[in-house]
Amino acid sequence: MPRKLVFLFALCLLFIGILGSMALGANPGSNDNSGPIIIDRTDYPVLYPSTPNLQGEAVWMLQARLQELGYDVVPNGQYNASTWKAVSMYQVAHGFEDNATVTQPIWESLLLAEQSEPCATEEVKTDNKRIMIVIDVAKLNLTVLENDKAIVTYPVAVGKASTPTPLGEWKIIHKSVNWGNGFGTRWMGLNVPWGIYGIHGTNKPGSIGSYASHGCIRMFNRDVEKLYPLIPWGTTVRIVKNGRIVPENFTPPPSMKKGSSGQKVVYVQSRLKELGVIFDAADGRYGPMTEFAVKYYQAWHGLPITGEMDEATYRSMGLIK
Numbered sequence: 400m401p402r403k404l405v406f407l408f409a410l411c412l413l414f415i416g417i418l419g420s421m422a423l424g425a426n427p428g429s430n431d432n433s434g435p436i437i438i439d440r441t442d443y444p445v446l447y448p449s450t451p452n453l454q455g456e457a458v459w460m461l462q463a464r465l466q467e468l469g470y471d472v473v474p475n476g477q478y479n480a481s482t483w484k485a486v487s488m489y490q491v492a493h494g495f496e497d498n499a500t501v502t503q504p505i506w507e508s509l510l511l512a513e514q515s516e517p518c519a520t521e522e523v524k525t526d527n528k529r530i531m532i533v534i535d536v537a538k539l540n541l542t543v544l545e546n547d548k549a550i551v552t553y554p555v556a557v558g559k560a561s562t563p564t565p566l567g568e569w570k571i572i573h574k575s576v577n578w579g580n581g582f583g584t585r586w587m588g589l590n591v592p593w594g595i596y597g598i599h600g601t602n603k604p605g606s607i608g609s610y611a612s613h614g615c616i617r618m619f620n621r622d623v624e625k626l627y628p629l630i631p632w633g634t635t636v637r638i639v640k641n642g643r644i645v646p647e648n649f650t651p652p653p654s655m656k657k658g659s660s661g662q663k664v665v666y667v668q669s670r671l672k673e674l675g676v677i678f679d680a681a682d683g684r685y686g687p688m689t690e691f692a693v694k695y696y697q698a699w700h701g702l703p704i705t706g707e708m709d710e711a712t713y714r715s716m717g718l719i720k
Contacts, residue, residue, distance in 0.1 A: 435477075441562070441614045442594040446478050446486075446501040453478040456581045456613065460595065461501060463578035463586075464509050465489065474579060510573055510588055510595055530634050532598075534616055536564050537641045539608050541598070541616065543629060553626065556606045556617040564614050565591050566644045567665040568680040571634045573597070574627070585623040589636055592660045592683050598636070599623065635680070644669035644681055649718045655708040659685040667708060670716050671696060 438444045438455040446453055446461060454477050462474035462482055470485040483499035490497045493508055531544045534555065542552045558564040573588035583600015600620035601607070607619055616638075618626070640646070645666050652663055660683050668681035671692050676699075678692040690706040697704045700715050713719045 443503040558614040562613045
């Protein structure tokens with residue numbers, strides 16, 4: 400009889416334990432050892448309050464920019480209460496919905512808006528020299544050109560195959576110092592329309608000379624500190640692969656016309672320029688100038704003048720066979 404009681408008691412404990420485990424697993428706020436969500440992407444990732452807090456380089460970038468704008472935020476890479484409260488304050492101040500959630504319009508407002516005044520934290524040289532940056536992702540280097548003459552070259556790290564650095568012709572639209580963590584001591588943001596990309600320092604110097612980033616261009620801190628004061632707002636940054644922007648293999652989208660954007664728009668724009676149709680920058684934005692350039696090319700080659708990319712136009716331009 401005592402043995403039966405012991406057996407029944409143990410069975411009850413086991414049953415209670417199973418029920419407890421099931422209940423714990425059903426509670427989204429419990430510690431199920433799944434850990435926090437890490438967000439390091441640069442494609443305007445959505446950030447939102449959660450338990451546990453979202454973490455990653457994207458959060459650190461947001462915090463650094465909010466702190467730079469005067470909000471009481473300490474960058475630590477965690478989307479904690481003080482951070483989402485600062486986001487709410489920013490949303491209210493700039494006419495956005497107050498929901499503490501960072502979406503693409505918030506990112507663009509924070510990081511990609513054109514700026515007319517140089518950063519007050521460090522003097523920027525603005526003499527009459529014509530400065531341009533060329534980054535070659537195949538050669539893993541960054542070259543500064545002054546009046547079309549190369550004056551200095553630095554080694555860099557660029558995006559991995561899964562998160563490539565965007566090819567194209569961009570502009571420096573944001574400069575900042577001491578964002579820290581994965582962004583090192585200097586940051587220079589680019590006007591890429593589909594994400595947050597920039598030239599910056601790093602806390603991982605061993606990655607320089609490799610394909611290691613989420614799309615940004617990493618430099619040694621000592622190098623980016625030398626580069627930073629040479630580069631005015633609006634400086635062109637041309638990112639190429641073995642000197643070219645057009646890829647060896649190109650799969651065209653089903654539709655490309657005014658209003659389109661993305662890396663494949665860059666390829667079309669760059670190919671037009673290679674073929675002698677010079678217009679604006681190859682910046683991934685299919686705007687009026689790109690539409691006009693396509694119309695000009697179509698008229699020049701006896702194609703229907705639509706201003707839209709179609710199979711015949713792709714084929715004529717040598718983008719497809």
